[in-house]
Amino acid sequence: MDINVRAVEDITVVELAGELTWKSVPEAQQRILEQTQSEVKICLDMSRVTYMASAGLRMLLVVYRTVAGRGGRVMLVGLPEDIKSTMEVTGFLSFFTHCDSLEEGIAELAS
Numbered sequence: 001m002d003i004n005v006r007a008v009e010d011i012t013v014v015e016l017a018g019e020l021t022w023k024s025v026p027e028a029q030q031r032i033l034e035q036t037q038s039e040v041k042i043c044l045d046m047s048r049v050t051y052m053a054s055a056g057l058r059m060l061l062v063v064y065r066t067v068a069g070r071g072g073r074v075m076l077v078g079l080p081e082d083i084k085s086t087m088e089v090t091g092f093l094s095f096f097t098h099c100d101s102l103e104e105g106i107a108e109l110a111s
Helices: 025-033 054-070 082-092 102-110
Strands: 002-008 009-021 041-052 071-079 095-097
Touching: 002 025, 009 025, 009 054, 009 102, 025 054, 041 054, 041 082, 041 102, 054 071, 054 082, 054 095, 095 102
Parallel strands: 009 041, 041 071, 071 095
Antiparallel strands: 002 009
């Protein structure tokens, strides 16, 4: 799992690449939660995630609850079709605002 964190204006962009499994989730979750100060805007770029196990869904829920609890917002972008479908079926997608591209996500969070 590759994790790249960068700032675009006042938005924290976290790019994830690889598989979100029980092995990679603890590090990914820690890196994301390190960014969760009050009223943070986080854009999770999932376009290069090749597989997401249930541990990845759990991680997304923890991130959502932590960020929302601090008055912030989380945006998912670039969800691969199979992951998006799984999130829809399980109800997880309803927690998140999501866009197809990073540019759309940043524009949505900036408004």
